[in-house]
Amino acid sequence: MAQFHLEMKVNGKPIALDIDPGLRLLDVLRDILHLTGTKEGCGEGECGACSVILDDELVDSCLILAPQAHGRGVITIEGLALNGELDPYQQAFLEVGAVQCGYCTPGMILAARVLLNHNPKPSKQDIAKAISGNLCRCTGYAKIVQGIEIAASLKETKAGVSRA
Amino acid sequence: MPDLSEYYQPQSLTTALELLAKSGGKLRPLAGGTDIVPAMSKGELKADGLVDLSKLPDIQRISVDGNEVKIGSLTTFTQIETSPLIRAKASLLAEAAAAVGSPQIRNLGTIGGNIANASPAADTVTALVTLDAKARLDSLKGSRRVLVSELLCGAGKTNIHPQEIITEINFKIPPPGSKTGFIKLGRRKALAIARMNLAIIFNVKEERISFARVGLGAVGPNPRRYVVLENSLLGQTPSEVLIEKFAIEAECEVTRVLGSRPSAVYKCEAVKGIARDLLTKLFLDSGQGVV
The missing domain is CATH 3.30.390.50 (CO dehydrogenase flavoprotein, C-terminal domain)
Known part of the structure; x- marks a missing residue:
């Protein structure tokens, strides 16, 4: 069995591990690094529950092998809160009740983060497109879209405060 | 979990081609992974080893040379969908790339992988055959250019030799004033x-x-x-x-x-x-x- 020496940044922290190269990025995050916020749903890229941010792009961590993330930066849901303080996305989802069973939530929040990084004032249509790879079977999406709209305005307020 | 006895991540095309040539068909090239990885995880696809192409330079580029567009085989659907050049010169291909899967899949999946996977429903392949696009295949023995339509020979089947890698896709820009479009059901x-x-x-x-x-x-x-x-x-x-x-x-x-x-x-x-x-x-x- 071959081993692969994997180096990547996870939530800003450098990681070096010798792993079985057949492991998916999802397996390394959950089973080795114990970052269990990232969920496995369908295991074939249909549901988006395993979404993580890889070098500023949203990807399904079940669709790539961990070595493909070698030398790159990964952000998971655990990387969002800072010193125990929720980030605007998490705060907004809580406020509007965009979370029911919670299984899709990490992927949804990361999808929102990528969207707002590229497009700080998204329309409802932009939001729908940005979360089109993430399934939710509880909320009917309305609260999630609302949560992302609130996150956008929270971020704008924060940016305004820091500029002032 | 797939049991891989070998996994390589070459930094140059020559090394990748040497690995494939030496392996006698045992190694498979890995591009974006969106089709191969879940198939291996579910045990539907067996590979002894993989040559991961993700670190190869120069095959993730879109360029224009005279009236010909060249797309590196590892260019992702997102890169194609958002390329001003593709939108201007071959909007049907940008539209086809935008129709693939989901944002997550478009950020990983590649145009070369879409051809090699040979799905009957491959979105960008329909646009490519309509453009009479050719694929450039490289091996240690040299390179050849083949019409994408001739490379495909059935559902999931291609004429790509085990020691070859698709490195580039190229096509002539349609005549000036042409209109192009793509639709998916x-x-x-x-x-x-x-x-x-x-x-x-x-x-x-x-x-x-x-x-x-x-x-x-x-x-x-x-x-x-x-x-x-x-x-x-x-x-x-x-x-x-x-x-x-x-x-x-x-x-x-x-x-x-x-x-x-x-x-x-x-x-x-x-x-x-x-x-x-x-x-x-x-x-x-x-x-x-x-x-």
């Missing part, structure tokens, strides 16, 4: 595998269509051009009557190809719908997809 907008997809390129001179290309996917084993449908447009003046005539021709073609398959009843009807939608958009909207 899926069960829903995101994440659906195409039930059918259609790509069209045409050029009008003195009110008559002087150049026409039509490609259909998810009808036969691989997407391909349909010359009968191209001929039904050539020499004609764009009009509502022509749209209807084309829709009926498309129905006849699909009926002929599918014969008595169970999906035929649905697809023969459905092709008329996508044909009408796409041609109406291209005939009526003067700014849409003009080269």
Whole structure:
């Protein structure tokens, strides 16, 4: 069995591990690094529950092998809160009740983060497109879209405060 | 979990080709991974080892050389969808890339992988065969360029040799003034595998269509051009009557190809719908997809 020496940044922290190269990025995050916020749903890229941010792009961590993330930066849901303080996305989802069973939530929040990084004032249509790879079977999406709209305005307020 | 006895991540194309040549067919190239990785995880696909192409430089680039567009095989669907060059010169391909899977899949999946995977419903392949695109295949023995349509030889089958890698896709920019477009019929907008997809390129001179290309996917084993449908447009003046005539021709073609398959009843009807939608958009909207 071959081993692969994997180096990547996870939530800003450098990681070096010798792993079985057949492991998916999802397996390394959950089973080795114990970052269990990232969920496995369908295991074939249909549901988006395993979404993580890889070098500023949203990807399904079940669709790539961990070595493909070698030398790159990964952000998971655990990387969002800072010193125990929720980030605007998490705060907004809580406020509007965009979370029911919670299984899709990490992927949804990361999808929102990528969207707002590229497009700080998204329309409802932009939001729908940005979360089109993430399934939710509880909320009917309305609260999630609302949560992302609130996150956008929270971020704008924060940016305004820091500029002032 | 797939049991891989070997895994390589070469930093140069030559090293990648040497690895493939030496392995005697045991190693498989890995591009984006979106099809291979889940298939291996579920045990549907076995590979002894992989040559991961993700660190190869120079094959993730879109460029133009004279009237030819060149796309590195590891270019992702997102890169193609958002490329100003592809949008301006081959909008049908940008539209096809935008129709693939979901944002997450488009950020990983590659155009070379879409060809090598040889799915009958591959969205960008329908656009590529309509453009008469060629793939460049490299091996230690040298390189060859083959029409994408000739590289495909059945559902999931290609003529790519085990020691070869697709490194580039190239096609001639359609004649100036051409209009191009792509349409996909899926069960829903995101994440659906195409039930059918259609790509069209045409050029009008003195009110008559002087150049026409039509490609259909998810009808036969691989997407391909349909010359009968191209001929039904050539020499004609764009009009509502022509749209209807084309829709009926498309129905006849699909009926002929599918014969008595169970999906035929649905697809023969459905092709008329996508044909009408796409041609109406291209005939009526003067700014849409003009080269």
